[in-house]
Amino acid sequence: MLPMTDVLVVGAGPTGLLAAGDLAAADVSCTVLERRKGESNLSRAAGVHARTLEELDARGLADELVESGLPVDKLVVFGRARLDLSGLPTRFPYMLAVPQYRTEALLESRARRLDAQIVPGAEVVGLRQDADGVDLDVRTREGEARTYRARYVVAADGVHSRVRQLLGLSFPGRSAVRSVMLCDVRLADPPPDLLMADAVEDGLAFVLPFGDGWYRVIVWDRRNPLPDTAPVELGEIRDVTRRVLGTDFGMHDPRWISRFSSDERQVPHYRAGRVFLAGDAAHVHSPAGGLGMNTGLQDAANLGWKLAAVIRNGAPASLLDTYDAERRPAGRKALRTSGMLLRAALARPRTPGAVRRAALRMAPRIPPLAGRMARSLSGIGLAYPAPRGSHPLTGRRAPDLPLAGPGRPTLYQALRTRRLVLVTPPDVWLPVSLIAAWRDRVDVAAAGGRTRRLVLVRPDGYVAWAADCADPGVPTDELRAALAAWCGPPLAAVPL
Missing domain, CATH: 3.50.50.60 (FAD/NAD(P)-binding domain)
Known part of the structure; x- marks a missing residue:
């Protein structure tokens, strides 16, 4: 055996x-x-994005990781375009450089x-x-x-x-880009912005600080596509960085340097x-x-x-x-x-890609588009497909709601038990037998604010089921069906 x-x-x-x-x-x-x-x-x-930090927070790990990295709430891309992450509706409105x-x-x-x-x-x-x-x-x-x-x-x-x-x-898929060079280096004259990325016709460059004196530099040189096995010299990375960003920031003492290629496959x-x-x-x-x-x-x-x-x-x-x-x-x-x-x-000039690049340069200056870009990159805006007829919240990310009662001030702290959490309106009574039947798999917490919704939140922080609580009470049959579907059968010893 x-x-x-x-x-x-x-x-x-x-x-x-x-x-x-x-x-x-x-x-x-x-x-x-x-x-x-x-x-x-x-x-x-x-980089660790906001939604990933929320997932780590639901495991009690986020704060320790944040302490070891550098929060970056503004991304400088395509020259002067700045994407502001500070308005994201999360406890982590930034990308963590780590x-x-x-x-x-x-x-x-x-x-x-x-x-x-x-x-x-x-x-x-x-x-x-x-x-x-x-x-x-x-x-x-x-x-x-x-x-x-x-x-x-x-x-x-x-x-x-x-x-x-x-x-x-x-x-299946295709090659995305070949012969990308990257290194972790010290900079004698670091950039004023926390993150910088730009491209010219024959190359691109990206500079990101780790917050401990080291910087990640990634460059690509259209003029010199070498195989991944070709050695990389710091001078080559300096040259591309100067062409794209106007300076090499005095980079020196690399602790790691490499060349790689990327595909797009799934x-x-x-x-x-x-x-x-x-x-x-x-x-x-x-x-x-x-x-x-x-x-x-x-x-x-x-x-x-x-x-x-x-x-x-x-x-x-x-x-x-x-x-x-x-x-x-x-x-x-x-x-x-x-x-x-x-x-x-x-993109080369006068191509469809160049038009998209111009549009991306402008998008961070238009608040609705900037917010959509920030939510997309951070993962905050991701929602999962929901069955037809479901409550509008089903499949969506649950925000870190304040909860009532001692010891559990927020939803993501409650999720650290790795159980599902049923968030109830503060004044709604649930039948004891209903909750007891899944007491080993579901925690119940009252919302700290005013709400008239029941929300069953999965351990990964997405809404499994939700319902509006119309007076006088709770849609008991619907909730039982949701608990059975997501949590398994009820405890046999508990009467329903």
């Missing part, structure tokens, strides 16, 4: 680690298989603390699945062969996902039987907009609690189908947004 675990997560990057931590927090046994043998290297992702390895370290510490097992140097080389589970053949760092078995697998093993290849899944389906794809294994796009890691983390936030609900609480297996239905359109939107920004930046 093969050793059995509830879920195998392949890949210990940010996406896999968040999924593992969420599963372990729900008492779901979880093992993470990571091909790398050592610590994470300095890596590409450098190296990916810090985000990874925070998520790994949480996963280990919650007893997720992380196995380094474990390369997946084979996959088989049946009606009851999935077998993964693994080659260890000592060269030994071992097979792991789980009820489900989460493939978060990156753009070159071995799991995706073993499943035989296509990864798998046709995020689920293949008992295997789920997340992060770069499911979608990949250019670094424009800083959406890559954020989209992957939100994949994990969507999937982890659903797996736990099915495995631990007996929620209907159809709940797992909503992962693809919700996250694949979100991934497609990220590809479109990133692609639009990239093609506008790289």
Whole structure:
């Protein structure tokens, strides 16, 4: 008999680690298989958007990450265009500039603390699945062969996902940009603006501070497209930065320097039987907009609690189908947004792309368009499809509402139990038997302000169900149906 675990997560990057931590927090046994043998290297992702910070806040992690990074509430793009994030309706009205390895370290510490097992140097080389589970053949760092078995697998093993290849899944798309150079450097004369990005006909440049004296610089040179294996000299990055931004800011002492290429690709389906794809294994796009890691983390936030609900609480297996239905359109939107920004930046004069670039330059100066851009990039504006006839709030992000009562001042603090939260009007009475039937899966909290709505909020901070409370009371039958659909069957011992 093969050793059995509830879920195998392949890949210990940010996406896999968040999924593992969420599963372990729900008492779901979880093992993470990571091909790398050592610590994470300095890596590409450098920004955490507002919606991702809200997801981390629902796990009690956001404040610690914010302390280690630099909040950036104004993005200077396409020359003089400034996109202001400070008006976003969130506790985190900014993009947090922070190296990916810090985000990874925070998520790994949480996963280990919650007893997720992380196995380094474990390369997946084979996959088989049946009606009851999935077998993964693994080659260890000592060269030994071992097979792991789980009820489900989460493939978060990156753009070159071995799991995706073993499943035989296509990864359609196209090349977005080749030979992008990036480095983390010191600057003798740092820019006055927190974030700067611009492009000229033959190149682009991006400069972002980390708040600790280091800066991330990304450049692309249309005139010199070299293969990814070509060495990178700091002088080459300086030259492109000067051409695009007018100065190289006195960059010196790089601690990391690299060259890479980006594609725009997405798998046709995020689920293949008992295997789920997340992060770069499911979608990949250019670094424009800083959406890559954020989209992957939100994949994990969507999937982890659903797996736990099915495995631990007996929620209907159809709940797992909503992962693809919700996250694949979100991934497609990220590809479109990133692609639009990239093609506008790289557009030659007198082309359709140049027109789009001119429009993007103007948009931040028009308040309705600026707000829409800010909500789109930050993830705050993302909503999931809702069934026909649902309440207008269904599928939308729940804001961090103030709650009544001691110890739970806000909704996202209440979500740290990793349960669903039923937010009620402050003066509405709910039948004791109704709440007791799901007491192990749902917390009830009264709203701190004036509201006449019942709102059932998922652990990922999206509205599962909502209803307006007309006098004299609560739509009990509708609420019971929603609880059963999202949480599983009620406790048999509790009379309804």
